[in-house]
Amino acid sequence: MASSNKYGINTICTHVGEIRDEQFQGAISPIYMSTSYNFDNVDVKRYPRYFNTPNQEALCKKIAALETMEAGLIFGSGMAAISTTLLAFLQKGDHVILQETLYGGTYNFVVEEFNKFGIEYTFTKSLEIDDFVSEIRDNTKIIFIETPSNPLMKIVDMKAVSDLAKHYDIITMIDNTFATPINQTPKDFGVDIVIHSATKYMGGHSDILAGAVAASQEHIHKIWNLAKNLGGSLSDFTVWMLERSLKTMNLRVKRQSKNALKMAKYLENNELIEKVYYPGLKSHKDYQLAKKQMKYFGGMLSFELKENIDPMDFQRNLNLIKPSMSLAGVESTMLSPAQTSHGLLSPEARAEQGIKDGLIRFSVGIEETKDLIADIEQALKKTIKVEENTI
């Protein structure tokens, strides 16, 4: 078993945690689908819902190493990871601070479930550190952040938030799904617990639903205690698929990040595009902060179409780029937040959050950027023409 700290990132992705196939000397980890293991005379009593099958343990080592944490835990979905981790540290009468503009599922979980448990919560007014400071109460136990944020790619100062939290003995949690450990390692900035929807970049091929958490041994043990009771573990086949996906995560995410920067620059110079939101652009308001805490700037960006281009027609006119929910696959996809994640809000409420009807979220894949640009060019041309014809 390869230990984590002496290896570079691609070696961690490829090897850390791998199970040696002693029986047949195969090159990859064997898959152990058993849900029943011997209990007699063994060190570990294994059962999938205890999160301790051979494949689960192997994958957790890789995820912990990627986040430079002591330990990890994997779940059946990103939301299972988020809900279990939050609840593991909260009880009746506690208070949690969450940043404004959170992933929709996390937001819904908090506002729909926390009252039942008697847990108090506040969303910050902005992502500025002062708006975190002003929400702190005597009973605040957790600060929960997500950077870059969805869909406008705003950046939160991880160091400032975790310094603040430490001062008050508060635990910091981050949803690191968009950045991935390839682009930022929150532990370097003092964040205690890192959570992922592994459905996204960790899986990376739009075919796995999973979640992951990395933290200290002590924190993971606390999360595990609740996790085995809630039962959000995943199938060992999915675990094994995810181990395979992670082997190429650095290659994929680096390429996607480089592509995204090229696409952001192209879109910024396109006269049919009103505005581009990408933390790697000098025009982004948090560019300096992003540079401080990110290695590359990620594969996600958003842009606003000029008003004379219908966003839905534009997406229908794309040939290569798929209009789809979700994100982070090797294939490029786009969606309209106003029609999907923020579709239930009124246009005014959306406007307040800066989400215009013409906003498109772009998950940049690994294709050649010249082909992506050509696809966007032809779709823009076709959409404008359609509008002219219908006048």
Ligand SMILES: *Cc1c(COP(=O)(O)O)cnc(C)c1O
């Ligand atoms: C998708 C997503 C989640 C939820 O993950 P699931 O795997 O769908 O449960 C959480 N956070 C972010 C940022 C996401 O994109």
